[in-house]
Amino acid sequence: MVFLISALERYFSFIDQIEPTVLFYGLLLCTWILAMWEHYLSYRQYRNFKHRRTVPTELVDVMTDEQLEKSRLYAMEKIRFSQIHSIYDEVEGTVLLLIGVLPWLWSTSGSILSKFGYHNYDTVQSIVFVVIMMSYSTIAGIPWSYYYHFVLEEKHGFNKQTRSFFIKDTIKKMLVTLFLTIPIFSLLLKIIQIGGDYFFIYAWAFIASMSLGIAIIYPNYIAPLFDRYEPLREGELRTSIEQLANKIHFPLAKIFVVEGSARSAHSNAYFYGFFKTKRIVLYDTLIKGYNVHEDKDEKSNDDDSRLPEKKLDKGCESDEVLAVLCHEFGHWSLSHNIINLSISFINLFVIFIIFALLFKRVGLYDAFGFTQTQPIIIGLLIIFQYVLSPYSAVLSLCLTVLSRRFEFQADNFALKLAHGDPLSRALKKLEMDNMTYPYSDYLFAKYHYSHPTVLERLKALKPKKQD
Template identity: 45%
Template sequence: MALIDAEKVQYAALAFLWIEYLWELYLDIRQYHLCKKTENVPPELKQVMSKETFDKARLYTLDKDKYGFIKSAFSIVLSTFVIWSGLLATVWMYAESISPWKGEVATSCIWLFLLIAMSTLIDLPFSVYYTFVLEEKYGFNKQTAKFYLWDKIKSFILSQALSLPIASIIIVIVKYGGDLFFVWLWITVGIIVLLLLTIYPSYIAPLFDKYTPLPEGELRTDIEKLASELKFPLGQLYVVEGSKRSAHSNAYFYGLFGAKRIVLFDTLLANPESGGCQNDEVLAVLSHELGHWKHGHIVKNIIIMQTNLFLMFLVFGFMFGFPPIYQAVGFPPNLQPVLVGLLVVMQYIMMPYNALLSFLLTCLSRYFEFQADAFALKLGKADPLQRALVQLNKDNLGFPIYDSLFSAWHHSHPPLLQRLVALQTNSHSKED
């Protein structure tokens, strides 16, 4: 009976994987065909986007779609192989055989180290192609091979340095936390997440990119004045040297408690060679970001994240002792490692829930984005924000036409045309 149950779990996991893959493939094909047949600049953008830029964005999107088709197909085949072959159990047995220490914590750390290393190596050819072929082709890649390699090494070391101690803590809590271990697990992981959110921008992000204070001048004065008017607790203003990595641009603020920091990508600032935004457009973009702060979007997202964590750990608490979930990925009946159970429950058993939650959060994120745009409009930034959105879209070669179903499922930010229409409509309403 246990064997039958294990087979059912295995088939269910594979079914969930393939249903999600086929659904995503269907959406991607819809978007690909729409992009392929749309050869003219939309009437709403003819005054601000040249045919040359539009065509380049279209070809960039088509190339990314083709890359995505290949990578997704490889990913589903690999995932199927991992479940069907019992690879997780094979790696576990190997980790156990080479572990110099006895016990589940030591074996789990070696097992996790090997899986992260394997995943990094498998993904490396795709990452190299995307960076040095696809992004290079359209002028976005700014990395040298040496910079890229060192970046990957730092990322690998950091991922291991964070994941192994956290995994060890999780195992100890599950094994010794009693019947309510999932509550202690939720509290502990929640604290760790908040701690990482706090220290990452100040101590981890600078390991990968150079941050320098925004120089004195008109832009800095205007930003400080805007923050003062909104009573935004601005601590520091930074420019991050993103141009060493990519030509894509962005801006954000961070800080959960007390003074907050605003970070501008150097590619966002006006540059005769690479585009970028004028000062009033940068201010409009920041007004949008400050709208997220004013409406409490970050706090709301953290609350949602913590609630979701609790629900996931609650389900894991009910299922982690169920032998078939381990047997489904190749483990013998008497072996039930905590990390394996957590992986199977979170990644496979809860896949339908995760897909639904992701869609709902995408819808919520779009609502938050419209709210932030409306906040910028109230500050009188509608016109420069529209110009900034168009400029950023051109700089990033964003294709402005999307299939409605594809967009509804994938876009956490509303597409360009939807944002422009909303800003124009609300601007006219405000004037009336």
């Protein structure tokens, strides 16, 4: 480790030789190069969507030409919205940097504290700085989020939330985020301040521990603040899931259904938990005909919530839901989650080492207008968001490639347990229910899709199924 740190320190020493202005525009240019690459990929995908095609052979039994056209138009609108939103964010971020918003905001944070008699409290000033930034980010994002849900998604029949639900949801998300962020940031800054030369080890251990803690706390205490969860009712599906879990020795503790239909018509399934306390969560939109309000005489206590529309033509049959869960069990059996967690912790350690080598270099702060002071929070922002952006892009691509490989392996796990045919049918139905356009640009898909396309998955399942 000492050799690695020494090598990296020599490598980063060139930063001290670069003029602050040159360094600033160099980092800004780097972010724009990455952004333009993303826009190029999105352009390729948009051009792919513009071409009208016929229904692929694999989907002719579930999709009509009219449905294919609807999914194509939905895909076009989504990527066009994403492009406009990202361009706006990039231009806004660049303008704010050019006018010196970071040093102004830091100074404003100090001025706010001075009115309350606080002076030279970097940690408290950093928290005020973070709260202001997060508040601005939330408020600035509301129009975009509103348009996405109440115009784009509602136009295509996916948005199920009311406006009051949306407002309450936004406020709750912001409050929960602040509640989690403020103490974590405060302790992290304190660890960096008092941790000595090897503070990065303590900082890494702290953030890793917090990540695990939130992974445990969130589904049990935070997620229920936003969505309604109930145990899966007794019946054929529940029995089949328990039998499958017992067969492969999956440590199943509970099975929940989340009322995703109060928010969106999209569907999903996942499991969470550590050791012998695994819990499965199914979206009610995944299960054909399932209604979390069944046998209820009244609506939810929330007057603004909607009773989900019971659309019997959507969702999966019990054997198809079981096949989807068998795929998820495959991730557990093949230790994919453990591998991903290990990679994330190794990556976290690496970036903390890099941060330790860079955050005291005055040139970085000078480049962003901090000539008199070098706040740790600013160092974190500059290094994580700008200096490490090329590294993050490469890592993201590698993880995407790995994720696609894991998805094929999980599909194969379901196939070996004789769930290949219902899994194929479930993939087709999910493709239809989520109005996913089956054709994608090759390069865009390879760079962005953490899951293979449905056509790739069906192709991988088909020959093995015939053996």
